[in-house]
Amino acid sequence: xxxxxxxxxxxxxxxxxxxxxxxxxxxxxxxxxxxxxxxxxxxxxxxxxxxxxxxxxxxxxxxxxxxxxxxxxxxxxxxxxxxxxxxxxxxxxxxxxxxxxxxxxxxxxxxxxxxxxxxxxxxxxxxxxxxxxxxxxxxxxxxxxxxxxxxxxxxxxxxxxxxxxxxxxxxxxxxxxxxxxxxxxxxxxxxxxxxxxxxxxxxxxxxxxxxxxxxxxxxxxxxxxxxxxxxxxxxxxxxxxxxxxxxxxxxxxxxxxxxxxxxxxxxxxxxxxxxxxxxxxxxxxxxxxxxxxxxxxxxxxxxxxx
Amino acid sequence: xxxxxxxxxxxxxxxxxxxxxxxxxxxxxxxxxxxxxxxxxxxxxxxxxxxxxxxxxxxxxxxxxxxxxxxxxxxxxxxxxxxxxxxxxxxxxxxxxxxxxxxxxxxxxxxxxxxxxxxxxxxxxxxxxxxxxxxxxxxxxxxxxxxxxxxxxxxxxxxxxxxxxxxxxxxxxxxxxxxxxxxxxxxxxxxxxxxxxxxxxxxxxxxxxxxxxxxxxxxxxxxxxxxxxxxxxxxxxxxxxxxxxxxxxxxxxxxxxxxxxxxxxxxxxxxxxxxxxxxxxxxxxxxxxxxxxxxxxxxxxxxxxxxxxxxxxxxxxxxxxxxxxxxxxxxxxxxxxxxxxxxxxxxxxxxxxxxxxxxx
Numbered sequence: 001x002x003x004x005x006x007x008x009x010x011x012x013x014x015x016x017x018x019x020x021x022x023x024x025x026x027x028x029x030x031x032x033x034x035x036x037x038x039x040x041x042x043x044x045x046x047x048x049x050x051x052x053x054x055x056x057x058x059x060x061x062x063x064x065x066x067x068x069x070x071x072x073x074x075x076x077x078x079x080x081x082x083x084x085x086x087x088x089x090x091x092x093x094x095x096x097x098x099x100x101x102x103x104x105x106x107x108x109x110x111x112x113x114x115x116x117x118x119x120x121x122x123x124x125x126x127x128x129x130x131x132x133x134x135x136x137x138x139x140x141x142x143x144x145x146x147x148x149x150x151x152x153x154x155x156x157x158x159x160x161x162x163x164x165x166x167x168x169x170x171x172x173x174x175x176x177x178x179x180x181x182x183x184x185x186x187x188x189x190x191x192x193x194x195x196x197x198x199x200x201x202x203x204x205x206x207x208x209x210x211x212x213x214x215x216x217x218x219x220x221x222x223x224x225x226x227x228x229x230x231x232x233x234x235x236x237x238x239x240x241x242x243x244x245x246x247x248x249x250x251x252x253x254x255x256x257x258x259x260x261x262x263x264x265x266x267x268x269x270x271x272x273x274x275x276x277x278x279x280x281x282x283x284x285x286x287x288x289x290x291x292x293x294x295x296x297x298x299x300x301x302x303x304x305x306x
Numbered sequence: 307x308x309x310x311x312x313x314x315x316x317x318x319x320x321x322x323x324x325x326x327x328x329x330x331x332x333x334x335x336x337x338x339x340x341x342x343x344x345x346x347x348x349x350x351x352x353x354x355x356x357x358x359x360x361x362x363x364x365x366x367x368x369x370x371x372x373x374x375x376x377x378x379x380x381x382x383x384x385x386x387x388x389x390x391x392x393x394x395x396x397x398x399x400x401x402x403x404x405x406x407x408x409x410x411x412x413x414x415x416x417x418x419x420x421x422x423x424x425x426x427x428x429x430x431x432x433x434x435x436x437x438x439x440x441x442x443x444x445x446x447x448x449x450x451x452x453x454x455x456x457x458x459x460x461x462x463x464x465x466x467x468x469x470x471x472x473x474x475x476x477x478x479x480x481x482x483x484x485x486x487x488x489x490x491x492x493x494x495x496x497x498x499x500x501x502x503x504x505x506x507x508x509x510x511x512x513x514x515x516x517x518x519x520x521x522x523x524x525x526x527x528x529x530x531x532x533x534x535x536x537x538x539x540x541x542x543x544x545x546x547x548x549x550x551x552x553x554x555x556x557x558x559x560x561x562x563x564x565x566x567x568x569x570x571x572x573x574x575x576x577x578x579x580x581x582x583x584x585x586x587x588x589x590x591x592x593x594x595x596x597x598x599x600x601x602x603x604x605x606x607x608x609x610x611x612x613x614x615x616x617x618x619x620x621x622x623x624x625x626x627x628x629x630x631x632x633x634x635x636x637x638x639x640x641x642x643x644x645x646x647x648x649x650x651x652x653x654x655x656x657x658x659x660x661x662x663x664x665x666x
Contacts, residue, residue, distance in 0.1 A: 273467050
């Protein structure tokens with residue numbers, strides 16, 4: 001075992017890379033849940049985003065177009081969920097599961113011919129002299145644009161939810177859909193839009209895994225990150241900045257686990273690999289005692305009966 | 307203008323028709339999907355649904371129907387109890403793996419002793435393995451209010467890693483020349499879950515699956531506990547007032563579904579699969595979710611849905627080897643089925659009303 005093989009600066013910088021897929025998926029789901037909808041299809045939308053992004057990036061040789069396609073793919077799949085739950089009034093838990101099962105199969109089908117390929121590289125943002133500062137430069141100013149976009153989206157979601165009229169309507173729909181309906185807000189329209197936003201975010205998060213973090217396409221490569229993102233929303237008690245905190249904590253743990261594997265610690269690889277899931281469960285246990293933060297109408301079906 | 311009006315009572319006709327319509331719609335859209343993939347849609351659908359039952363090699367495929375259907379039915383029966391009460395165990399895949407590991411472990415511990423006690427012991431161990439794994443989310447939910455959906459799912463990934471560790475380590479065949487995987491239980495007659503009638507596909511797992519169907523039917527239709535499950539799902543407030551203990555219900559539903567999933571895993575590993583390997587699990591735990599919904603969470607419905615789903619597995623395999631249809635296409639096909647079912651379910655509880663737009 002050689003722990004000195006772990007470079008602390010690269011290790012900390014790796015936090016951002018490990019956390020970005022989670023940030024995207026979790027902040028999207030946070031918005032969806034704020035409108036009172038529980039979409040358990042995050043994993044399916046992520047993996048669909050991962051293959052859509054990968055395929056388009058390989059074909060066009062533009063990673064950014066890949067990310068755009070991933071957002072589109074995730075949003076399209078989530079439209080299916082919106083249709084099922086908002087128009088056909090289907091059970092949200094079952095529909096979310098269906099979305100995940102379908103997404104895993106669909107992505108495997110699309111991805112057949114892309115296994116083993118290398119995607120085009122996304123350049124890091126050039127911060128000029130900032131990037132040359134020792135320690136701080138590599139940690140904060142040596143990432144690709146998507147990492148910073150993730151931070152930007154978290155700030156934007158926080159600001160919209162807290163300060164704007166749109167955010168107020170969104171929260172009203174989530175807290176009490178009957179009251180919101182009585183005030184004349186279009187409950188279903190708000191929810192459908194939120195679901196699509198969540199789908200687009202999950203798609204980008206998935207593409208970040210296939211285009212940058214791994215970077216390669218393999219079947220089922222999201223390996224439960226979508227589910228961890230769902231847990232993260234609970235962890236964050238539906239607050240945007242806590243999502244960020246949770247994602248970095250979690251990203252750090254994943255990073256630590258990978259580094260320990262690399263350093264050849266005496267713990268078998270399988271037990272290290274199961275640690276992120278075990279830790280998620282432990283965190284859920286500690287945080288579940290206060291459920292009061294959950295939106296009031298979460299998971300309930302809305303049907304305006306006259 | 308078309309409006310949705312809630313039916314005073316769920317329609318019985320539609321409740322039965324929705325799964326059939328969903329299957330039909332899936333055939334049509336699945337056919338379209340296959341056409342897009344460049345395969346003849348009619349031939350593909352016929353290969354999946356007709357070939358295994360009535361084709362040239364049907365004598366070979368029909369037993370497979372029981373072999374593949376049994377674990378699906380066994381798991382789905384367990385899941386349906388919880389789903390009815392709004393308790394969502396979606397980690398059956400993990401419980402299935404743990405059942406297989408416990409069951410195989412119990413058998414291999416006695417190798418090469420031959421005794422009539424070994425197989426019953428393995429059955430108990432398998433059931434225990436699945437039960438224990440499901441008790442983790444159950445106890446956490448009861449004690450701390452933790453979300454059982456997330457915990458049970460996380461435990462699938464933990465179980466998969468555990469399976470890898472076991473098949474490379476503790477349970478590895480010492481005479482396997484370094485290959486991963488355990489001894490083959492099919493060659494260890496005390497531990498082998500053989501066909502009860504040779505070549506029929508009828509092994510102990512099939513028998514237990516049928517018993518589980520009857521047991522669930524009686525439980526739901528006749529027993530107080532079944533009544534508690536139904537009330538909790540349909541009217542949680544009424545259930546609370548009538549003094550039903552929700553914690554006991556969570557422990558029972560999750561425990562029971564874990565136990566049945568564990569049994570399914572144990573019967574699979576000691577019979578059709580034969581050995582513990584890294585990729586021993588093939589997703590029965592997840593497909594069983596579709597089976598439970600397709601069967602309308604009703605024991606008899608689940609039996610039929612399990613057979614239908616087994617048919618798509620077998621037909622999918624045939625289509626894969628004969629027509630080069632990708633394996634993932636069948637997965638998409640099964641996912642589609644669940645979509646159509648959920649969508650069509652609307653008409654069980656609502657009806658469409660056509661009326662002229664009223665002047666405001």
